[in-house]
Amino acid sequence: MNDGSKAPGVGKPSRRTLIIAGAGVVAAGAGALGVVRGGFGAVDNAGLKPVSYSFEDSNLCLVTAAVEEGPFYVEEALLRSDIREDRAGAVTTLKLKIVDANGCVPLPGAAVDVWHCDAAGNYSAAGNDRTDAGHLKPATTARFLRGRQIADGDGFVTFTTIYPGWYPGRAPHIHLKVLVGAREAATTQLFFAKALSNEVYATVPYAARDLPETTNDNDGVLRASNGASGAWPKVSRAGDRLTGTLTIGVARAG
Numbered sequence: 001m002n003d004g005s006k007a008p009g010v011g012k013p014s015r016r017t018l019i020i021a022g023a024g025v026v027a028a029g030a031g032a033l034g035v036v037r038g039g040f041g042a043v044d045n046a047g048l049k050p051v052s053y054s055f056e057d058s059n060l061c062l063v064t065a066a067v068e069e070g071p072f073y074v075e076e077a078l079l080r081s082d083i084r085e086d087r088a089g090a091v092t093t094l095k096l097k098i099v100d101a102n103g104c105v106p107l108p109g110a111a112v113d114v115w116h117c118d119a120a121g122n123y124s125a126a127g128n129d130r131t132d133a134g135h136l137k138p139a140t141t142a143r144f145l146r147g148r149q150i151a152d153g154d155g156f157v158t159f160t161t162i163y164p165g166w167y168p169g170r171a172p173h174i175h176l177k178v179l180v181g182a183r184e185a186a187t188t189q190l191f192f193a194k195a196l197s198n199e200v201y202a203t204v205p206y207a208a209r210d211l212p213e214t215t216n217d218n219d220g221v222l223r224a225s226n227g228a229s230g231a232w233p234k235v236s237r238a239g240d241r242l243t244g245t246l247t248i249g250v251a252r253a254g
Contacts, residue, residue, distance in 0.1 A: 054234040054245045055097045061104040061249040064230035067189040068221060070175055072123045074138055077113050077148035082160040085144040088205050089119045089162030092242040094190075094233065098155045098178055101249030106155025107180060110250070114159055115146040116174040119205045121167035163192075163200045163242060166212040171219035172197045178250055185250040188231050191216060192244075196235060200242075 053060050084091075098110045117123050124146060125138035145164075149157035166172045171191065178186040194215050201211055222228055233244030 052230055052232040052234065053247050053249075055247050056234065056245050058247075059104060061099055061101045061247055062230050063101040063249045063251045064186055064188050065225045065228040066187060067225045067228055067231065069177070069187050070189070070221075072115060072126055073113075073175065073177065074115070074125050074143075074146060076138065077111075077146065078143055079150070080147045081149055081158055083114070083145050083147035084161055087118045087144050087162055089165070090200050090203060090206075090240065090242055092161050092163045092244060094159040094161065094174070095243065095245045096157050096159075096176075097245075097247045098151045098157065099247055099249055100252055102252050104247070104249075106151070106153070107178075107185075107250060108151050108153045108155060109180075110151040110155070110185070111148055111179040112151065112157045112248075113146075113148045113177045113179070114161070114174055116161070116164040117167060118145055119162065119165040120209070121165050163197075163206075165206065165209075166197075166201075166214070168213050169220075171212060171214050171216045171222060173221075176248070178248060180250065180253070183253060185253070186248060188248075189221070189228065190244070190246070191222060191228055191232050192235065193232075203240075 053062065094114065096112065098107045098112060099105060100107055115123070124142040124144045125140055145161060147159060149159060151157050161174075164172050164174050171194075173192075174190040176186075176188050176190055177184065194217070197215075198211060200206060201209070216222055225231075230247075230249055233246040235242055235244045237243075
């Protein structure tokens, strides 16, 4: 039994056979490495021009776009790297470098929270009650697909998760928050190329549902953040595993 809570508007999924051409995606054979650039000049995003810098490719940094926190943030984060628990899906590693955007100086000790829905569109712990700060009061003890990591001496954190599912009204995304000391230094959401999402959603368990009703083309949150510059990981594939790398640029305090 699924003990998570569905995001608003998620109904019973329909079943269909998905055959995706994966335009713009470099598909990899078993054991080979293909590269999917999530958002670099993404022509499928209806004129959006998302910008990202992965530490693999560039020493440049920018302040990662602020994107709304959303309704499902829980303050009681578990300190862990593998946040999957029992959730099935395309195994995805997120390797993030947290830096001061002014000079790309690493921020060791920064706390990084991530959270997102599962393949069926469910968030763990979801409920209706809020804290004084407006954050979610957990309605259950479930904490799948949530976790916190502390940046190491070079500013890196690594999470093992699954590729996020979707729910009506939103394009696929992963929520992220960076805390430097007591300061909420960044709140954003990570986005992915539409072609990549379509390819992932052709696989089990995602293929039990239709493709997302809302994509990057018409996601209101994404458009409100002007394309969310700096919030599009570079995604590579090794077999059936995905790895997303991204530099998260934090604005200097004060």
